[in-house]
Amino acid sequence: MSTELNPLVYVAINRLGRGHENARPPKELASVLSINERTLRALLEEARADGFLVCNDMDGKGYYLADSIEDVERQYSRDYGRAMALLVRLKPMRRMLREAGRLKTKKENENGKG
Numbered sequence: 001m002s003t004e005l006n007p008l009v010y011v012a013i014n015r016l017g018r019g020h021e022n023a024r025p026p027k028e029l030a031s032v033l034s035i036n037e038r039t040l041r042a043l044l045e046e047a048r049a050d051g052f053l054v055c056n057d058m059d060g061k062g063y064y065l066a067d068s069i070e071d072v073e074r075q076y077s078r079d080y081g082r083a084m085a086l087l088v089r090l091k092p093m094r095r096m097l098r099e100a101g102r103l104k105t106k107k108e109n110e111n112g113k114g
Contacts, residue, residue, distance in 0.1 A: 005046060006046060008033065009047045011033060012040065012043045012044060018066075018067040019071065020064055023057070023062040023063060024064065025062035026040055026041070053071070054066075055075040058078065
């Protein structure tokens with residue numbers, strides 16, 4: 001794990017419970033940390049990028065640290081689904097940009113063209 005993280009990331013992580021049963025609502029966490037919910041989400045994204053297994057089952061209970069393989073599996077499944085949905089949404093944009101000559105194909109990138 002990185003030592004370059006915003007110190008508030010560690011404070012936020014230390015306020016999270018372990019396991020879904022100990023989830024904390026974002027409003028509560030933000031209040032305890034004296035920050036807004038947007039800042040809290042940014043801190044938790046930074047923590048995730050550094051390898052902390054921060055979960056949210058989207059059931060209104062809030063954020064928590066994974067305590068089991070099931071926690072990780074649920075979060076992975078949710079994140080994977082969101083990522084795939086985003087890629088599907090990008091497909092027609094990518095096609096249009098390629099047709100307009102604004103996006104290189106893989107082959108062009110490999111050959112250094114453009």
